[in-house]
Amino acid sequence: MDLSSFLTSLGTSFLIFVVLMFLFAWLSRKPGNAVVYYPNRISRDSWEGGSRTRNPFAWIKEALYSTEQEVISMSGVDTAVYFVFLSTVLGILVFSSIVLLPILLPVAATEEVTKLTNITVSNGTYSDLDKLSMGHLKEMSSRLWAFLFGVYWVSFVTYFFLWKACKHASHLRATALMSPQAKPEQFAVLVRDIPNAPEGQTIGEQVDSYFKTLYPDTFYRSLVVTDNKEVNKIWEELEGCKKKLARAEAVYALSKKTGNSEGTKPTNKTGFLGLCGEKVDSIEYYTEKINELTTKLEAEQEITLKDKQQNAALVFFTSRVTAAAAAQTLHAQLADTWTVTDAPEPRQLLWRNLKIKFFQRQVRQYVVYIIVALTVLFFMLPIAFISAFTTLDNLKKLLPFLNPILKQEAIRTVLEAYLPQIVLILFLAFLPKFLLFLSKAEGIPSQSHAVRATSGKYFYFIIFNVFLGVTVGGTLFSTLKTIKKDPNSLVDLLATSLPANSTYFLTFVALKFFVGYGLELSRLVPLIIFHIKRKYFCKSEDEVKAAWLPRGLGYGTRVPGDMLMITIVLCYSVIAPLILPFGVLYFGLGWLVLRNQALKVYIPSYESYGRMWPHIQVRLIASLILYQVTMFGYFGVKKFYYAPFLLPLPVVSLLFSFICSKKFFHFFQHTALEVAAHELKEIPNMEQVYRAFIPPSLSSKKLDDDLFEDAAPDGMVGPISGESHDLLP
Amino acid sequence: MDLSSFLTSLGTSFLIFVVLMFLFAWLSRKPGNAVVYYPNRISRDSWEGGSRTRNPFAWIKEALYSTEQEVISMSGVDTAVYFVFLSTVLGILVFSSIVLLPILLPVAATEEVTKLTNITVSNGTYSDLDKLSMGHLKEMSSRLWAFLFGVYWVSFVTYFFLWKACKHASHLRATALMSPQAKPEQFAVLVRDIPNAPEGQTIGEQVDSYFKTLYPDTFYRSLVVTDNKEVNKIWEELEGCKKKLARAEAVYALSKKTGNSEGTKPTNKTGFLGLCGEKVDSIEYYTEKINELTTKLEAEQEITLKDKQQNAALVFFTSRVTAAAAAQTLHAQLADTWTVTDAPEPRQLLWRNLKIKFFQRQVRQYVVYIIVALTVLFFMLPIAFISAFTTLDNLKKLLPFLNPILKQEAIRTVLEAYLPQIVLILFLAFLPKFLLFLSKAEGIPSQSHAVRATSGKYFYFIIFNVFLGVTVGGTLFSTLKTIKKDPNSLVDLLATSLPANSTYFLTFVALKFFVGYGLELSRLVPLIIFHIKRKYFCKSEDEVKAAWLPRGLGYGTRVPGDMLMITIVLCYSVIAPLILPFGVLYFGLGWLVLRNQALKVYIPSYESYGRMWPHIQVRLIASLILYQVTMFGYFGVKKFYYAPFLLPLPVVSLLFSFICSKKFFHFFQHTALEVAAHELKEIPNMEQVYRAFIPPSLSSKKLDDDLFEDAAPDGMVGPISGESHDLLP
Known part of the structure; x- marks a missing residue:
């Protein structure tokens, strides 16, 4: 050139x-x-x-x-x-x-x-x-x-x-x-490779008793990871319907403005990709479908929480320092069980990967x-x-x-x-x-x-x-x-x-x-x-x-x-x-x-x-x-x-890299305790912290109320009674 | 062949x-x-x-x-x-x-x-x-x-x-x-690479305030490592004299039995290797020398504890779990400061190595x-x-x-x-x-x-x-x-x-x-x-x-x-x-x-x-x-x-080795928390735990009494008032 x-x-x-x-x-x-x-x-x-x-x-x-x-x-x-x-x-x-x-x-x-x-x-x-x-x-x-x-x-x-x-x-x-300002993930750790629960105990109960023994003062509660495939599917369908309903309503409102004062009710076909099948009134159809799916979702949510627990959990502590320390320590004698790492932000958790074993x-x-x-x-x-x-x-x-x-x-x-x-x-x-x-x-x-x-x-x-x-x-x-x-x-x-x-x-x-x-x-x-x-x-x-x-x-x-x-x-x-x-x-x-x-x-x-x-x-x-x-x-x-x-x-x-990595990089992997120990603006609302981690497909008004019914009223007084920790009503 | x-x-x-x-x-x-x-x-x-x-x-x-x-x-x-x-x-x-x-x-x-x-x-x-x-x-x-x-x-x-x-x-x-049965080293961690103390603070005070912030409930006290070269020398001399006195007394007692009833008082020469110099009565000579050295030792002990603090310390917790967790966690943002590891047994500590920097x-x-x-x-x-x-x-x-x-x-x-x-x-x-x-x-x-x-x-x-x-x-x-x-x-x-x-x-x-x-x-x-x-x-x-x-x-x-x-x-x-x-x-x-x-x-x-x-x-x-x-x-x-x-x-x-090391070896490096969390026979006497780590050349009746005068009476009630933690009366 x-x-x-x-x-x-x-x-x-x-x-x-x-x-x-x-x-x-x-x-x-x-x-x-x-x-x-x-x-x-x-x-x-x-x-x-x-x-x-x-x-x-x-x-x-x-x-x-x-x-x-x-x-x-x-x-x-x-x-x-x-x-x-x-x-x-x-x-x-x-x-x-x-x-x-x-x-x-x-x-x-x-x-x-x-x-x-x-x-x-x-x-x-x-x-x-x-x-x-x-x-x-x-x-x-x-x-x-x-x-x-x-x-x-x-x-x-x-x-x-x-x-x-x-x-x-x-x-x-x-x-x-x-x-x-406390972030939810600073109070949580991610626990993977939970061994099979002993006879007569759910994984949730096992996790709770394990961590309550180790952290009697700072353990708050746990959230067992569940197989959300089914529930996610229903939830996505439901969300889709909600969107379509909103769209249908928007179209209807627009038609009122532009066309005749009564407007044209939008319709759609129920068959494959909306191309064939019966022609129905969209608003009615989706409203009905939403009701149907909501019931189905709630049923599926219960089943998921009860029967689809997996061998991973998020554990919440009432202290940043404890969470930071727990994420760095060996918990079990066998290092391929109870592996504890720091919890990522709720929005970036890859739920499907959590169950994969060591x-x-x-x-x-x-x-x-x-x-x-x-x-x-x-x-x-x-x-x-x-x-x-x-x-x-x-x-x-x-x-x-x-x-x-x-x-x-x-x-x-x-x-x-x-x-x-x-x-x-x-x-x-x-x-x-x-x-x-x-x-x-x-x-x-x-x-x-x-x-x-x-x-x-x-x-x-x-x-x-x-x-x-x-x-x-x-x-x-x-x-x-x-x-x-x-x-x-x-x-x-x-x-x-x-x-x-x-x-x-x-x-x-x-x-x-x-x-x-x-x-x-x-x-x-x-x-x-x-x-x-x-x-x-x-x-x-x-x-x-x-x-x-x-x-x-x-x-x-x-x-x-x-x-x-x-x-x-x-x-x-x-x-x-x-x-x-x-x-x-x-x-x-x-x-x-x-x-x-x-x-x-x-x-x-x-x-x-x-x-x-x-x-x-x-x-x-x-x-x-x-x-x-x-x-x-x-x-x-x-x-x-x-x-x-x-x-x-x-x-x-190489020497420079070695020194830098020895001196600085450890802190990028783990949270140093002296950093986590800085004072908080206010005592965090642990209920909010906990809820932040519930995937959207599993959180619903009804379930949430049930979930927290026997949690401590102010959500902050440390460990709570051991009966209902597995997310079940 | x-x-x-x-x-x-x-x-x-x-x-x-x-x-x-x-x-x-x-x-x-x-x-x-x-x-x-x-x-x-x-x-x-x-x-x-x-x-x-x-x-x-x-x-x-x-x-x-x-x-x-x-x-x-x-x-x-x-x-x-x-x-x-x-x-x-x-x-x-x-x-x-x-x-x-x-x-x-x-x-x-x-x-x-x-x-x-x-x-x-x-x-x-x-x-x-x-x-x-x-x-x-x-x-x-x-x-x-x-x-x-x-x-x-x-x-x-x-x-x-x-x-x-x-x-x-x-x-x-x-x-x-x-x-x-609790072992003293299970309640202690070894802290090295302590940064220079801020103006107007001793290293001991700095260590105490640092760990009290991080472990408000379980911190007991700290023991700053000192440069014991001088005090060890005097102590060894003292111990030598004690041995020689015992030996002289044994010889005297023997001579009473075997020789005349009054016995022959053993003598020794004060010069080089006992070969030259003035001839003195051994028992008197060593008794006098022991008194002299004891005074010297006490003076040197005070100087050592006060002025010869080094950048390492042993920190004691009232809980095995906390000590085990602390030994595995990153404490400071810069990984080459405040490095915390588990404490070895007191008898096998290599004191001289502790001050060596990261x-x-x-x-x-x-x-x-x-x-x-x-x-x-x-x-x-x-x-x-x-x-x-x-x-x-x-x-x-x-x-x-x-x-x-x-x-x-x-x-x-x-x-x-x-x-x-x-x-x-x-x-x-x-x-x-x-x-x-x-x-x-x-x-x-x-x-x-x-x-x-x-x-x-x-x-x-x-x-x-x-x-x-x-x-x-x-x-x-x-x-x-x-x-x-x-x-x-x-x-x-x-x-x-x-x-x-x-x-x-x-x-x-x-x-x-x-x-x-x-x-x-x-x-x-x-x-x-x-x-x-x-x-x-x-x-x-x-x-x-x-x-x-x-x-x-x-x-x-x-x-x-x-x-x-x-x-x-x-x-x-x-x-x-x-x-x-x-x-x-x-x-x-x-x-x-x-x-x-x-x-x-x-x-x-x-x-x-x-x-x-x-x-x-x-x-x-x-x-x-x-x-x-x-x-x-x-x-x-x-x-x-x-x-x-x-x-x-x-x-x-190689695969076998890899699996073994991943599964088992982590526990050989660190204490798993579930192991440390096992119940103790009785609540340990933290004073004894602490004293177990004081090197013999630094422990003496007089100093010990002074040391513990403002410690909590039962030696167990968690953190104690912050004034006198640097081993000083």
Whole structure:
């Protein structure tokens, strides 16, 4: 790729971004779109309908001046930790740029090269861009010392910022956990692998007596996990009917306004998918059906609570400290029974996974690991195949009917700039769902944990396949023989293939940040979907709300993407320092756009109090080590005798990671008692805490009343009489 | 080595054992020796002076009929767990023998061999013994199937017995921990890495306020660790003077009886080592000195308690459950501060290690690991050197002056049988002390943990150097070129060198069990030392008691020795099944002799409630895997095409180990709450619990009174007023 096509790529990317930004400024001022651009605020009733009179860049100012506290209150600790990650990376790149750009670019550019080796030229044509890279230096040049210093500088800047970030994230987590507002999950623990109850005892009674013995003063009550499949089915049907009734009523009300004053009663067919069968009055039909289902639900609820108890339970304590301590201690002599862990938030509990037994979880985990490993390895082939295919020359040969189009210079340049990248991005869009499914199949009890697990798997996939696949894949086939002879040459191979792909990744970064963040900011896709839905499908208020209500930031898949970016930028930071400003732009823009989205758009669907951080940091250090090893290899390729001076760096990285994990990470896994012991604003209402965990399909007015009839009246006086703890009237 | 020298070795070993056994029967009947043969019972006042009239084999009956409960009550859970290990190994070997001997020996012996390969012959001469081994089989013989089955049989017998043993050991630990007699350490936790106290607060106050916040109901008080170097020195001097005074008084009393009625007052010189300086009356001199030192000690105690507080403490709770839970939970946000672990017994606390900080412990650990690795690797050279030297022919050449002695047939045969083994055993005697020193240098807080760590190191040493060193070392030099060409040939090398050394190890086992256990039973060395001490050095009662009081079973070094034995026996179990009866004899005799010693002799110096078990089991499985891999190699050497059928075995072993560790081992690290929650016989006297942990040099009548003056009168009413918790009056 030569300079002009690179500049074209950059220019069009930037153009797209500017267009999207103005589109955002224009669209977001329309009141009808407010639910798309300010759903977070609207759902919290904190939206004053502002921003109509302000200039198109007001959101930038707002994002810049927003405090971390605002982010936490609008979008939770997880999001705040994600911003810690973004600003850490930004810090690393800015500080690296400040030193590397003024030093390395002149050093590289002023080198007088008499004969060029093939390695330094990307895709066979030589461009001005390559002049500014390390590839331009002669072998054994003493100027390489400057680049060696650069590697050290980047590494130590990374350590410094990571250390600060680690402390910061830990502080954020601690602050949230010691908040005087009590969260229900802080008073509960999740108990799994409950052994079979002795004869004549229900599981509930067993759990109660077990924990009452161990925690006589702080045990409140327990909630045995039940098999909710049936009851959920009925409940969903009931909810569906309720929605349809609401819809029918809305339609009826509308017809009164628009048509005759009596209105037309909506009808529907009772058969398959509402397409055949008897035609009935919808309102009457659904009202009747709701009554019927409600009775059925109540019966099923009783059966579920009584006969479908499973070997897991949530246990509630009246003290945060006890709950935090209980979640960390071995309860039973056999470690595969009575395993106690901290309870996730009620909304993110994966109920179906709770019953899975200890060793089954282990087996599932390893099976999933194997599947993921196979996926990571075998996706390599298609990616290499596709990236070999999607050069323009190949396209011309294989699809000759495209020739007339490809001959036009403009289209040609754009295609040349973007084609491989688009394939890559499309390719990656499919994977996360599959990985999330696999993670859930491991038997993980909470959504946030499953997302973390997905994120980890996705990271490995992305590093192996996209980064290594593209860099090594390109040169792999030509050098396969070398590898067979000497397996140690893999590092060399990686090192030599990096520079050849530098402009490829430069454009990849540019495309990703301008187009990606442009789309993110303008929310074009959700906007269009929302308007279509509102126009054609939504009738009732609830349906409209469901159409605009966004999910969380989705940082489970976002982080691996950012990781790929930081890996690319780190690996090229010294080889082609010109990538650094693009990295800064990517993360700076990302910070800005996502800050806006976090404050105004996304509504997180769970909160794990920053548990993501160790994941992020470990993978960042893995990237750093990959970078250091690659650089060692690349200095070797340049026949620089002092390359072994780089060897201490990976060791230092491991040491740094070791210290951080020993010092900080334990707290991300468990709640420290000194944090849990902070005073509460008020004594929590334990009844509310308990009810928060009852799944919606099991909670009903009638049952609740029964449930609590013999609980202590104020719901707080510690253990209550032992007769009726199994959720039964 | 031919058959006759093997039989000579066996015969002399057995003769020595019989002689030692009769010596034991005769010596143990003499009343004057009772303190050597029954110290355990005497120190517990449960000795009725029996055994004088019984037959010389009465001890065997006693040992056989003793129950596990007796062992626990006389010698503790650790010893009982050691017996679980011994009987497990015995079970494995007996069940292996029952099946392998009748099958494999005929299969091997009836093979008709036309041409012998060199490999099958030990030391170049062919003997009848080798006929009974797998080496006697032809290559590719279909009879190898029987041996392959043998490997499977031994493996599954091992799994079966280990699983049972694991459950048993866990049960023993649980029973001991849930005992209604409360142990002081069950109410305490060890707190290390206490951060610097804020201005105007002592460490003691800080600890108290920290734990009182977290455990308002169950916190009792704390004991801050102090720098006791000075106070220990004075205290030891004081104790020395007290002993000397007692001795002087005993001498004076004796002289009254034997000499004139007034007696001669003993005198001593005050100068260096009592050899020079002024001559003074001992009784007066020491009385005066004791008074002087007592004053000094009290002053130093006050200074120590006030100014020499260190960053560690023992914290006491009024509940076993709280203490057990606290020892497992993260207390501080930063995991390298306020690290809480369970408190070891007072008698086995390594006070000097307590102050070592978190990361320093990590560094020390890795430094020690490196030193141990170097030791393991570099001891290989001398061992190989020595075992090459100590053949008789070499001795003759190198030390020609020995020729006349070596020419006598009897001496020749004995020497040939024993020389290499004696060198090996002597060589190993030196190491444990050094490894214990290294383990303590890691910063481990308790003696039992240090012993476990030593045991682990010693195991690696012994397996690498003795087993691999002798087997591989012998053939290493001749095949060094093969290894250089193909590193994978190491397994083959191990496999081919095993049979050549089978008779070497047969004699090693024989020597070790007959002579070793004979000496163990007869206690000749302690007996002689005791009599010498009593006759020439001990004057006072205390001194005599100190002379006979034995230590514990010393199973820290005993276990690796047994491990070597089981590794040898396992590895040869199929190759030369004749080793199995010797293994059975070794462990059977060991069980018997040590049962006697545990019941009558040894007094354990600490109790860790069977924490040793996971160590033992993991290493046993490591031996098993070594065996399985070696067998795979050996079948390969025999060109048996179905050797890969053995490959599932190491995987099964790893799986088995994984399941055991997940299911059982957690409980060996921590106390399960359900175990700690068992009811106590009576509410413990917390004052006694607390005092049990005060080191002797710091406890004195006067100080104790002061210490407890503002403690709650009954010592049990939970937290006490906060003013005087730092051990200060």
